[in-house]
Amino acid sequence: MKKKKTGIRVSPADRIFDILNYVFLTLCLLIVAYPLYFIVIASVSDPTAVYAGKVILWPARFTLEGYQRILDYESFFTGYRNTVIYTVVGTAVNVLITIPGAYALSRKDLVGRNIFMMGVTFTMIFSGGLIPTYLLVISLNLYNTMWALILPVAVSAWNLIVARTFFQQTIPDELLEAATLDGAGNTQFFLRVVLPLSKSIIAVMVLFYAVNHWNSYFNALIYLKSAEKYPLQLVLRNILFENSLGDMVEDASTLALQQRLGDLIKYGIIIASSLPLLILYPFLQRFFIQGVMIGAVKG
Amino acid sequence: MSAFPPSPAVRHRSGSFQRKLRRIARNWELYLFLIPTIAYFLIFRYYPMYGIQIAFRNFKSTKGILGSQWVGLRNFERFFSATDFWQLLNNTLSVSIGTLLCSFPVPILLALFLNQLPSKRYKKIVQTVIYAPHFISTVVLVGIISLFFSPSSGIVNFIIQWLGGTPIHFMGQASWFRPLYIGSDIWQNAGWGSILYLAALASISPELHEAAVVDGANKFQRILHVDLPGILPTIVVMFILNSGKVMSVGFEKAYLMQTSLNLSASEIIATYVYKRGLLQAQFSFSTAVGLFESLANLILILTMNFISKKVTDSSLF
Numbered sequence: 001m002k003k004k005k006t007g008i009r010v011s012p013a014d015r016i017f018d019i020l021n022y023v024f025l026t027l028c029l030l031i032v033a034y035p036l037y038f039i040v041i042a043s044v045s046d047p048t049a050v051y052a053g054k055v056i057l058w059p060a061r062f063t064l065e066g067y068q069r070i071l072d073y074e075s076f077f078t079g080y081r082n083t084v085i086y087t088v089v090g091t092a093v094n095v096l097i098t099i100p101g102a103y104a105l106s107r108k109d110l111v112g113r114n115i116f117m118m119g120v121t122f123t124m125i126f127s128g129g130l131i132p133t134y135l136l137v138i139s140l141n142l143y144n145t146m147w148a149l150i151l152p153v154a155v156s157a158w159n160l161i162v163a164r165t166f167f168q169q170t171i172p173d174e175l176l177e178a179a180t181l182d183g184a185g186n187t188q189f190f191l192r193v194v195l196p197l198s199k200s201i202i203a204v205m206v207l208f209y210a211v212n213h214w215n216s217y218f219n220a221l222i223y224l225k226s227a228e229k230y231p232l233q234l235v236l237r238n239i240l241f242e243n244s245l246g247d248m249v250e251d252a253s254t255l256a257l258q259q260r261l262g263d264l265i266k267y268g269i270i271i272a273s274s275l276p277l278l279i280l281y282p283f284l285q286r287f288f289i290q291g292v293m294i295g296a297v298k299g
Numbered sequence: 300m301s302a303f304p305p306s307p308a309v310r311h312r313s314g315s316f317q318r319k320l321r322r323i324a325r326n327w328e329l330y331l332f333l334i335p336t337i338a339y340f341l342i343f344r345y346y347p348m349y350g351i352q353i354a355f356r357n358f359k360s361t362k363g364i365l366g367s368q369w370v371g372l373r374n375f376e377r378f379f380s381a382t383d384f385w386q387l388l389n390n391t392l393s394v395s396i397g398t399l400l401c402s403f404p405v406p407i408l409l410a411l412f413l414n415q416l417p418s419k420r421y422k423k424i425v426q427t428v429i430y431a432p433h434f435i436s437t438v439v440l441v442g443i444i445s446l447f448f449s450p451s452s453g454i455v456n457f458i459i460q461w462l463g464g465t466p467i468h469f470m471g472q473a474s475w476f477r478p479l480y481i482g483s484d485i486w487q488n489a490g491w492g493s494i495l496y497l498a499a500l501a502s503i504s505p506e507l508h509e510a511a512v513v514d515g516a517n518k519f520q521r522i523l524h525v526d527l528p529g530i531l532p533t534i535v536v537m538f539i540l541n542s543g544k545v546m547s548v549g550f551e552k553a554y555l556m557q558t559s560l561n562l563s564a565s566e567i568i569a570t571y572v573y574k575r576g577l578l579q580a581q582f583s584f585s586t587a588v589g590l591f592e593s594l595a596n597l598i599l600i601l602t603m604n605f606i607s608k609k610v611t612d613s614s615l616f
Contacts (some may be wrong), residue, residue: 011517013517013518013519014517014518017415017517017518017519018415018417018518021412021415021416021518022416022421024412025409025412025413025416025421025425026425028409028425028429028490029424029425029428029429031486032428032429032431032432032486032490033428035443035447035486036431036432038447038454039443039446050452051451051452053454053457053461096335097335097336097339098336100332100333100335100336101332101333101335101336101337103329103332104329104330104332104333104336105333105336107326107329109322109326110326110329111319111322111323111326116333116337119340119345120340123340123344123345125596125597125600125601126348126593126596126597127344127347127348127593128344128345128346128347128348128349128350128351129347129351129572129586129589129590129592129593130569130572130573130576130577130585130589131350131353131572131576131577131582131585131586131589132346132347132348132349132350132351132353132586133343133347133350134576134577135350135353135360135364135582136342136343136346136347136350151339151343152343154335154339154343155336155339155340160336185328186326186328186329187328190328190332211434214436215434215435215436215437215438216436217436217437217438217551218550218551222573222577233436233438236436236438236439236442237438237555240438240439240441240442240445241441241442241445241555259451259452260452263446263449263452266442266446267446270439270442270443273436273439274434274435274436274439277434277435278431278434278435281430281431281434282427285427285430288430289494292491292494292495293494293498296495296498
C-alpha cells in the first residue's frame with residue numbers, strides 16, 4: 001500500500017509502530033489543546049451550563065456576558081495599557097543594550113573579553129538574591145516607578161550569550177578585514193554591515209524579551225505600590241486568586257450566582273490576556289526556535 | 300582564514316603590552332558599545348552581591364549597610380535551628396527533584412516519536428500546538444489550574460463524579476500540591492523542551508538509518524539503536540545541567556499555588572524568603588536564608604559541571 005521514498009515496503013512492524021505513533025502524538029496534542037479549547041468555549045457559555053457539566057465539545061447557550069463585563073472593568077484596561085507600555089519600553093531598553101554589547105563581546109580582538117564573559121557567566125550561577133536587590137532598587141529611588149520593572153532586568157545574561165554566539169557564527173572575520181581596509185571604523189562597520197546581517201537575531205531578542213515582560217508579575221508585585229501602575233499580570237492575579245471581582249459581579253443575586261459569573265469572567269480574562277501571544281506565536285515560531293537552537297550550541 | 304596577510308583582527312594572541320594598548324585604542328568604540336552592559340552587571344548584579352554582607356549584620360535601614368552591627372553567623376544559626384528548616388528543605392528538594400525526574404524524560408519521548416512521524420505536515424501541527432503553552436504566563440497557568448481543579452465547578456471534578464467518585468479539593472490539600480505543580484510543568488514545558496532533542500536528532504547521519512533499514516531494523520529498533528544513542532550526549536548534558544538546579548525552585552508558581560491549606564507542602568525557600576524579608580521586613584535573616592540557597596546551588600552546579608566534564612567532555616564552563 002504505502003511505499004517509502006526509498007522504495008522499501010513498509011513492514012508490518014513499522015505500520016503498527018506508525019499507527020501507535022499517531023495515536024500517541026494525537027493524545028499528546030489533545031492533552032495540550034483541549035484545556036485551551038475548553039477555556040475558549042467556557043468563556044462564551046452560560047456559566048450555569050458549565051457548572052452542570054454540559055460544556056464539553058461546544059459552547060452551550062452562547063453568551064458574551066463575560067466579555068461585556070470585562071469591557072466595563074477599568075483596572076483590566078489600565079493593566080493592559082501599562083503592560084503594553086512596560087513591554088515596549090522595556091524591550092527597547094533590552095535590545096538597545098544587548099545587541100551592541102553582544103557584538104562587542106563577540107569580537108576576538110576585544111582586549112579583556114574573557115574577563116567580561118566570565119563576569120557575565122558568573123551571574124548565571126550566583127546572585128545577590130532577593131533582599132539585596134530589593135534594597136538596591138529602593139536606594140536608587142526606583143520603587144513604585146516603571147523603571148523598577150525595566151532596569152533590574154535590562155540585560156539577560158542568557159540572551160546576551162545567545163546574541164554573542166550568533167555574531168560569532170555569522171559575521172566572518174574577512175568582512176571586518178575588508179571594511180577596515182576600506183577605512184571603516186567599528187561603529188560604521190556595526191551599523192552598515194553587522195546590523196543588516198542580524199535581523200533574525202534582533203527578532204529573536206525582541207521576542208524573548210517581550211514575552212518575559214508581558215508575562216512577568218514578580219517585580220511588579222514587590223516594586224509597585226499604586227494600583228494604577230499595575231501591569232496586566234498583577235491585575236489578573238488579583239482577579240483570578242484574590243477574587244477581587246468587586247462590582248463586576250455584585251449585581252448577581254446570590255453568592256452562588258456571583259461565583260458562576262466570576263468564573264465566566266475568569267475564563268474570558270484568561271483569553272483576553274493571552275490572546276496577543278497565542279495569535280502571534282505561530283507566525284513567529286521559527287524565530288523562537290532559532291533562539292533556542294543558538295542557545296543550545298553553548299549549552 | 301583568509302588569504303590576506305594576518306590582519307590585526309586575527310593576529311590577536313601575539314603581542315606585547317604596548318600592542319594591547321594600541322588594540323584597545325583602535326577599538327575604543329567597542330568599549331562604548333559595552334558600557335551599558337557593564338554598567339548593568341556592575342550595578343544590578345554585582346552590587347547586590349556586595350549587599351549580601353547584611354546576612355552577617357543586623358541590618359537597620361536607618362544605619363545603612365556599613366553602619367549596621369556585625370552579628371557573625373547568628374542569622375544562619377537561627378535559620379538552621381528554626382522548626383520549619385527541615386520542612387522547607389524537604390519541600391524545596393521534593394518539588395525540584397520530583398520535577399526533574401518526572402518532567403525530564405517527556406521531551407525526549409516526544410522528540411523521538413515526532414521524529415519518526417511519516418507525515419511532515421502533521422508533525423508541524425503537533426509541534427505548533429505542544430509548544431504553545433510555553434507562552435502562557437505563570438499567573439494564567441495557575442489560574443487555569445485553579446479553575447479546572449475547583450471542587451465545585453472544575454471540569455476535573457465533573458469527570459471524577461461522572462466516574463462515580465467524590466469531588467476532591469485539589470488546591471486545598473498538601474498532598475496534591477506536588478502532583479499539580481509537576482503535572483502542570485510537564486503540560487506547559489514538555490513540548491518546548493523537545494526542540495533541543497529534535498535538533499540533535501536532525502543531526503544524526505541518515506546513512507546510519509539507511510544501514511539499519513538494510514539490516515532489517517524496524518522503526519522501533521531504529522529508535523533504540525540509532526536515535527537514542529545518537530542523542531545520548533545531549534540527554535546526559537541536559538540531565539546534569541538540570542540536576543545542578545535542584546535547590547532553586549522558582550518563586551512565582553509555588554507562591555501562586557499556595558493556599559493556607561497546602562502550606563505544609565508548598566512553602567519553599569523562595570516563598571519563605573519573600574515572606575520573611577519583604578512582608579515582615581526581616582532583611583538580614585532572609586538574606587541569610589537566600590544566601591544559603593544560592594551557595595547550595597553554586598556548589599551543586601559546579602559539582603555537576605565537573606562531573607559532566609569528566610563523563611561527557613561537555614560542560615557549561
